[in-house]
Amino acid sequence: xxxxxxxxxxxxxxxxxxxxxxxxxxxxxxxxxxxxxxxxxxxxxxxxxxxxxxxxxxxxxxxxxxxxxxxxxxxxxxxxxxxxxxxxxxxxxxxxxxxxxxxxxxxxxxxxxxxxxxxxxxxxxxxxxxxxxxxxxxxxxxxxxxxxxxxxxxxxxxxxxxxxxxxxxxxxxxxxxxxxxxxxxxxxxxxxxxxxxxxxxxxxxxxxxxxxxxxxxxxxxxxxxxxxxxxxxxxxxxxxxxxxxxxxxxxxxxxxxxxxxxxxxxxxxxxxxxxxxxxxxxxxxxxxxxxxxxxxxxxxxxxxxxxxxxxxxxxxxxxxxxxxxxxxxxxxxxxx
Numbered sequence: 001x002x003x004x005x006x007x008x009x010x011x012x013x014x015x016x017x018x019x020x021x022x023x024x025x026x027x028x029x030x031x032x033x034x035x036x037x038x039x040x041x042x043x044x045x046x047x048x049x050x051x052x053x054x055x056x057x058x059x060x061x062x063x064x065x066x067x068x069x070x071x072x073x074x075x076x077x078x079x080x081x082x083x084x085x086x087x088x089x090x091x092x093x094x095x096x097x098x099x100x101x102x103x104x105x106x107x108x109x110x111x112x113x114x115x116x117x118x119x120x121x122x123x124x125x126x127x128x129x130x131x132x133x134x135x136x137x138x139x140x141x142x143x144x145x146x147x148x149x150x151x152x153x154x155x156x157x158x159x160x161x162x163x164x165x166x167x168x169x170x171x172x173x174x175x176x177x178x179x180x181x182x183x184x185x186x187x188x189x190x191x192x193x194x195x196x197x198x199x200x201x202x203x204x205x206x207x208x209x210x211x212x213x214x215x216x217x218x219x220x221x222x223x224x225x226x227x228x229x230x231x232x233x234x235x236x237x238x239x240x241x242x243x244x245x246x247x248x249x250x251x252x253x254x255x256x257x258x259x260x261x262x263x264x265x266x267x268x269x270x271x272x273x274x275x276x277x278x279x280x281x282x283x284x285x286x287x288x289x290x291x292x293x294x295x296x297x298x299x300x301x302x303x304x305x306x307x308x309x310x311x312x313x314x315x316x317x318x319x320x321x322x323x324x325x326x327x328x329x330x331x332x333x334x335x336x
Contacts, residue, residue: 032079036072043069078322079150081329086187086263087153092256096141097134098161098180103171105134107164107179110313112142115158117315124148129249130237136170143237143253145188152187157324158317159185160286167292176292180285186260188252197255203227204247209238226250233257287320289313302327 010016043065050058082088095111097104119126124146131142146155161182168177209223223238224246235253237246287299289309297306302323306312312320 032072032076036069036076039065039072040069074322078325081325082150082153084153084156086189086259087156088150089152090145090147090188091152091155092129092143092145092186092188092253093155093158094141094143094184094186095139096182096184097139098182100177100179102134102136102138103168103177104179104181105136105138105140106170107138107162108134108140108142108181109138110164111162111181111183112139112144114313114315114317115144115146115155118317119146119148119151119315121315122148122154124151128239129253130235130239145252147188152185154321154325155185157321158183158286163285163288165288165290165292186256189256189259197228197251197258201229203229206243222246224250226254228254228258231258231261233261299324 043062046058046065047062050056050062093115095108095115097108100107116126125148127145127147129143129145132140134140161180164179164181165176167174171177203226205225205227206221207223207225208221222241222243223236224243225234225236226247227234233254235250235257237249237253240246240249286301287297289297289312291309295307295309297309297312297320298304299320302320304320304323306316306319308316
């Protein structure tokens with residue numbers, strides 16, 4: 001804080017802005033705990049007063065306050081688990097339809113809306129960076145940036161394969177179908193990240209966009225595809241109106257994917273040293289959403305179940321995210 005009071009603090013506006021962002025994040029962690037402590041102390045004083053005067057009229061107020069304090073403690077406890085290097089960052093969420101044609105593309109669209117609902121309920125913003133429509137409905141794949149404090153820390157719990165079981169609305173025989181869609185979540189990293197990409201290692205292609213977007217998008221070569229030759233990573237964007245904007249979005253996604261690749265390679269090295277056989281790569285089924293013959297959502301990592309499938313699909317995901325993150329934090333503590 002004292003650094004911000006120095007006359008030279010704003011000489012480098014970009015560095016100063018980054019410092020201010022760190023202060024904002026730190027305040028966002030410390031101040032809620034201070035507020036919770038003050039609230040608990042007030043409740044303790046009120047409880048003592050009620051007991052001294054044998055006044056039961058305070059009972060409802062105290063019980064309500066305790067309930068609110070407990071909920072806030074659980075929220076802050078979860079936030080304390082987010083200690084990864086990029087947990088405070090924005091998140092890039094990629095949803096890809098699995099095999100199954102129209103049904104799988106519709107499932108990918110349902111997951112996209114589920115995360116949008118969750119993000120909006122948490123005060124986050126959602127920016128669709130790229131999308132490829134299904135032949136009839138939904139998406140073959142869609143990539144969105146979900147921006148807000150700790151977005152990646154929370155949403156990393158959602159990476160994996162999601163399974164849907166239902167009577168398909170696209171099947172005239174009303175048969176039950178099983179569909180899969182994969183969700184990948186990576187931290188969005190800025191250009192200031194200590195990570196350089198050699199332009200000579202990139203192949204950039206431009207092409208005409210397809211689908212929604214208006215005449216400008218559809219009649220110019222504004223879509224961009226960038227291939228990182230050493231890793232084989234390919235990213236493409238066509239949702240912006242200009243080629244420059246699409247290229248900027250592509251580079252943001254590519255930079256984030258390469259940082260994520262580095263993290264996974266380090267995790268793989270540690271797992272090999274420990275003799276772990278379980279793969280860390282993306283692809284294992286993490287959750288099932290069953291709509292027929294019964295209704296239930298089950299997380300296969302924590303065994304948490306929910307009966308209100310519609311509520312889950314409308315963004316009520318914290319009941320799955322919290323137990324998973326606490327489970328991972330517990331595993332890390334055991335390893336220490």
